[in-house]
Amino acid sequence: MRYDVDSIKEYLEKLPEDRAKAIYKLLEIADISLDKDFEKTISYDMIGYVVPKSIFPEGYKVKPNEPLPFLSFASQKNHIAIYHMGMYMDDRILKWFKDEYPKYMNTKLDMGKSCIRFKNMDNIPYELLERLFSKMTVAEYVDLYREKIK
Numbered sequence: 670m671r672y673d674v675d676s677i678k679e680y681l682e683k684l685p686e687d688r689a690k691a692i693y694k695l696l697e698i699a700d701i702s703l704d705k706d707f708e709k710t711i712s713y714d715m716i717g718y719v720v721p722k723s724i725f726p727e728g729y730k731v732k733p734n735e736p737l738p739f740l741s742f743a744s745q746k747n748h749i750a751i752y753h754m755g756m757y758m759d760d761r762i763l764k765w766f767k768d769e770y771p772k773y774m775n776t777k778l779d780m781g782k783s784c785i786r787f788k789n790m791d792n793i794p795y796e797l798l799e800r801l802f803s804k805m806t807v808a809e810y811v812d813l814y815r816e817k818i819k
Contacts, residue, residue, distance in 0.1 A: 717741035757783035
């Protein structure tokens with residue numbers, strides 16, 4: 670679902686109660702575990718964490734006037750989606766996540782290239798996601814991004 674909003678607060682207010690509760694929890698663990706240099710914002714109609722232009726002035730290659738996206742949360746029609754660009758670009762983190770997932774969940778991993786989908790709001794592996802979010806610093810992500818866009 671697309672939410673045309675200007676603030677995180679406004680995004681959260683538009684969510685159904687079960688979705689809002691899950692997104693609040695995801696934001697809480699992201700705020701605790703992400704490198705403090707990531708900035709929380711509305712990005713691509715989702716709540717996202719980006720590399721601020723003050724750290725990476727080049728911005729996102731596709732849209733240089735925008736900061737480089739790293740992690741986003743979206744309430745879609747049938748699921749909550751977590752977009753983790755570090756996992757998308759770093760095969761070691763992707764492998765780690767796929768290996769760890771069955772230790773936390775007894776359901777099949779529902780995942781695209783950078784998107785992890787959760788259909789059951791009461792069955793999200795927050796502890797695993799907290800570990801995932803702490804796997805990459807802003808500096809590591811910027812270095813990896815620069816390497817990948819060459």
